[in-house]
Amino acid sequence: MKVIGVFLFQTNNEFKMNMNLRNIEILKNDFSEIVICDMYHEMAFALKKQMKNHFQNDKIREHFILPVQKFNMIDAMLYTLQSINAKAADYFVFIHDGLIMTHSLKDYVQYIETHQCDFCSFYDSSVNHFHYPLQVYGIHYSYITKWIYLLKRIREKVLRENIDFEKMISHQVPTYFPNHTCFLKIGRLEHNIGKNIFTQNESYFEFLLNKNLLPFISIDALDSYKEKYLFDNNGSLPKLFHPKNYKEYNPDLAHMSDDQLVKHFVEFGIREDRKYHDNQYYILPKFLRETLKQLYMLDHFDVPDGFSPIDYKNVNRDLQFDKTKKFTIHYLEKGMKENRKLHE
Numbered sequence: 001m002k003v004i005g006v007f008l009f010q011t012n013n014e015f016k017m018n019m020n021l022r023n024i025e026i027l028k029n030d031f032s033e034i035v036i037c038d039m040y041h042e043m044a045f046a047l048k049k050q051m052k053n054h055f056q057n058d059k060i061r062e063h064f065i066l067p068v069q070k071f072n073m074i075d076a077m078l079y080t081l082q083s084i085n086a087k088a089a090d091y092f093v094f095i096h097d098g099l100i101m102t103h104s105l106k107d108y109v110q111y112i113e114t115h116q117c118d119f120c121s122f123y124d125s126s127v128n129h130f131h132y133p134l135q136v137y138g139i140h141y142s143y144i145t146k147w148i149y150l151l152k153r154i155r156e157k158v159l160r161e162n163i164d165f166e167k168m169i170s171h172q173v174p175t176y177f178p179n180h181t182c183f184l185k186i187g188r189l190e191h192n193i194g195k196n197i198f199t200q201n202e203s204y205f206e207f208l209l210n211k212n213l214l215p216f217i218s219i220d221a222l223d224s225y226k227e228k229y230l231f232d233n234n235g236s237l238p239k240l241f242h243p244k245n246y247k248e249y250n251p252d253l254a255h256m257s258d259d260q261l262v263k264h265f266v267e268f269g270i271r272e273d274r275k276y277h278d279n280q281y282y283i284l285p286k287f288l289r290e291t292l293k294q295l296y297m298l299d300h301f302d303v304p305d306g307f308s309p310i311d312y313k314n315v316n317r318d319l320q321f322d323k324t325k326k327f328t329i330h331y332l333e334k335g336m337k338e339n340r341k342l343h344e
């Protein structure tokens with residue numbers, strides 16, 4: 001059975017160029033051939049050049065650069081689907097932009113080949129309503145024409161009203177594909193109902209990632225941790241807080257009971273930037289930090305081991321922020337590029 005992998009990229013910076021190249025390197029053996037559609041950008045052309053250097057064989061069937069300055073995912077999909085022969089393969093697996101692949105999709109592709117379905121998403125979700133997220137999904141060649149029709153039908157509304165087309169189209173999948181399913185059935189599990197697996201069910205996400213059952217990470221989810229880092233726990237206890245540790249890091253509080261320590265932290269400790277855990281200034285949870293370290297991508301989403309925003313503040317007197325955590329965000333977004341000192 002022939003399965004073509006269709007990668008829909010938005011390569012607009014060096015990080016994405018390297019990430020997309022690496023993603024294809026991980027997934028290249030999962031597919032008979034690969035088709036790429038990218039935005040019109042200098043880094044997309046750089047990626048195309050890199051691809052030619054990395055893949056000297058005929059693995060890359062097509063590598064399109066969308067001939068318009070303003071990129072949108074629907075036009076990228078339509079351009080790609082209308083440029084390739086729907087009968088060129090038995091299945092087309094679409095991989096959307098914004099994913100960091102951690103392992104291959106071999107098991108997923110084998111599942112598609114075995115079950116002979118019309119549509120197969122990688123996983124399902126019950127956030128807002130039951131649906132198939134459009135991040136990784138496969139379509140049988142006989143339904144490509146229907147998929148094109150559906151995309152064309154909603155295109156104008158999506159572009160005119162600036163709607164997230166994935167949210168709009170995902171709930172229509174059962175209507176257009178009678179034999180629809182997914183590989184990782186987690187949407188209706190009791191402990192995951194109504195939850196975004198990447199951002200709202202951390203322990204289960206960690207389990208799936210460590211077992212290679214969910215072999216990718218959403219970049220949007222990683223970016224969302226920055227917002228949570230800045231605004232979560234105002235006036236409440238962080239996940240990492242424990243009275244015993246708080247007492248050890250703050251010997252002047254040694255006489256207090258656990259209840260008194262909690263009260264002190266909420267009323268004074270947060271405002272005074274008191275230490276309560278070695279990892280309190282990290283943006284991401286430990287399992288994501290470890291995964292990104294292995295992929296050499298941690299510095300794009302979190303600070304290095306041992307980082308202290310207080311030390312960073314003390315050696316960069318020109319920086320003035322109302323919250324200590326903002327020094328962490330500054331280093332991640334600007335300070336690292338500016339080669340700022342982390343400590344004395």
